[in-house]
Amino acid sequence: MQRDITSGAAITFDGVGKSYPKTGGGSVTALEGISFEVPAGSITGIIGRSGAGKSTLLRMVNGLEQPTAGTITVAGRDVGRARGAALREIRREVGMIFQHFNLLSSRTVEDNVALPMEIAGIPAAKIRPRVRDLIARVGLEQLAGRYPAELSGGQKQRVGIARALATDPKVLLSDEATSALDPETTRTVLRLLADINRDLGLTILLITHEMAVVRDIASHVAVIEGGRIVEQGLTYDVFTAPQHPTTRSFLAGVTGVTLPRFIADRLQTDRPAGPAREVIRITFLGDNATDPLLARMSATLGLDVNILAGAIEEIGPRPFGNLLVSIDAARAAEARAYLESHQQRTEVLGYVL
Numbered sequence: 001m002q003r004d005i006t007s008g009a010a011i012t013f014d015g016v017g018k019s020y021p022k023t024g025g026g027s028v029t030a031l032e033g034i035s036f037e038v039p040a041g042s043i044t045g046i047i048g049r050s051g052a053g054k055s056t057l058l059r060m061v062n063g064l065e066q067p068t069a070g071t072i073t074v075a076g077r078d079v080g081r082a083r084g085a086a087l088r089e090i091r092r093e094v095g096m097i098f099q100h101f102n103l104l105s106s107r108t109v110e111d112n113v114a115l116p117m118e119i120a121g122i123p124a125a126k127i128r129p130r131v132r133d134l135i136a137r138v139g140l141e142q143l144a145g146r147y148p149a150e151l152s153g154g155q156k157q158r159v160g161i162a163r164a165l166a167t168d169p170k171v172l173l174s175d176e177a178t179s180a181l182d183p184e185t186t187r188t189v190l191r192l193l194a195d196i197n198r199d200l201g202l203t204i205l206l207i208t209h210e211m212a213v214v215r216d217i218a219s220h221v222a223v224i225e226g227g228r229i230v231e232q233g234l235t236y237d238v239f240t241a242p243q244h245p246t247t248r249s250f251l252a253g254v255t256g257v258t259l260p261r262f263i264a265d266r267l268q269t270d271r272p273a274g275p276a277r278e279v280i281r282i283t284f285l286g287d288n289a290t291d292p293l294l295a296r297m298s299a300t301l302g303l304d305v306n307i308l309a310g311a312i313e314e315i316g317p318r319p320f321g322n323l324l325v326s327i328d329a330a331r332a333a334e335a336r337a338y339l340e341s342h343q344q345r346t347e348v349l350g351y352v353l
């Protein structure tokens with residue numbers, strides 16, 4: 001969901017690197033040259049494949065790992081150099097939820113939620129009412145006395161969220177929190193996170209390998225590959241004009257606009273001699289996403305446009321359309337100029353005979 005972001009950064013990575021010692025000598029570089037900001041009040045998604053360095057990056061934010069280069073600042077404090085009481089203070093301000101929930105099986109829902117407050121030494125009389133509020137916030141009033149084994153995955157994650165909020169953090173870290181859930185449960189948990197972000201002004205930093213999660217919830221996104229950030233920005237901008245091949249390949253799975261196989265198999269990178277058709281991706285942005293612009297262009301320029309595939313997507317409340325078309329290669333430049341003069345983005349994918 002896109003929303004206004006209060007000014008300033010909640011988390012700043014400045015030239016951050018992390019290497020792990022390798023058994024038998026040497027080291028593995030997990031992250032290198034990471035510099036970016038997580039805006040206060042944002043939901044920022046970090047997307048990358050397995051081994052890209054996402055967990056390492058997240059775990060450095062609450063001091064579970066220390067950077068081997070650079071600085072991470074959370075709410076104005078240098079996490080990498082914090083020790084003892086200073087580190088405990090930062091951890092109270094940074095809650096975390098996990099893919100496998102990490103609940104204590106011997107404790108009930110309410111006792112799981114109470115745990116961080118007990119550890120922080122909050123008096124029991126203050127803990128109980130707060131636990132009740134947190135359980136109500138995540139919609140589990142009826143299940144407060146149950147044990148984790150009696151809950152569904154979605155309910156367990158709600159307990160995880162309530163527990164993460166127990167110390168009233170400023171930042172919530174989410175480590176693949178919906179990866180073990182089915183699509184419908186994923187949607188309800190993401191909605192809950194979005195509500196918490198909006199109601200409490202909490203900054204959420206989430207890691208995921210699913211672009212759909214980023215699309216559904218994140219205002220900002222960073223794409224990580226081989227320990228480096230290869231692309232970052234507002235989710236809407238990254239989705240509508242991806243620059244890096246890794247981002248494009250992540251998007252291919254969610255935008256629903258891949259070339260039909262019978263075209264993809266014939267696609268040539270270079271324009272062949274003689275008559276051919278140019279295959280173009282058109283991205284219709286914002287208010288124009290639902291405009292009949294293509295029909296108007298076809299009529300104005302007297303051009304045949306073959307529609308190969310297309311979909312209208314929503315990122316938060318903003319629609320964008322993605323269309324794959326083919327146009328006579330001899331006149332395609334004219335068509336692209338027309339579309340771009342109407343603020344649409346075009347990309348030449350190749351040629352077919």
Ligand SMILES: Nc1ncnc2c1ncn2[C@@H]1O[C@H](COP(=O)(O)OP(=O)(O)OP(=O)(O)O)[C@@H](O)[C@H]1O
Nearest residue numbers: 020028029030048049050051052053054055056057
């Ligand atoms: N404790 C460790 N000791 C040694 N190497 C590690 C350690 N933790 C991570 N690595 C290495 O660092 C790199 C990044 O791992 P990381 O777990 O951060 O990636 P990831 O993107 O979270 O992957 P996944 O989605 O599979 O968890 C990998 O090459 C991994 O093998």
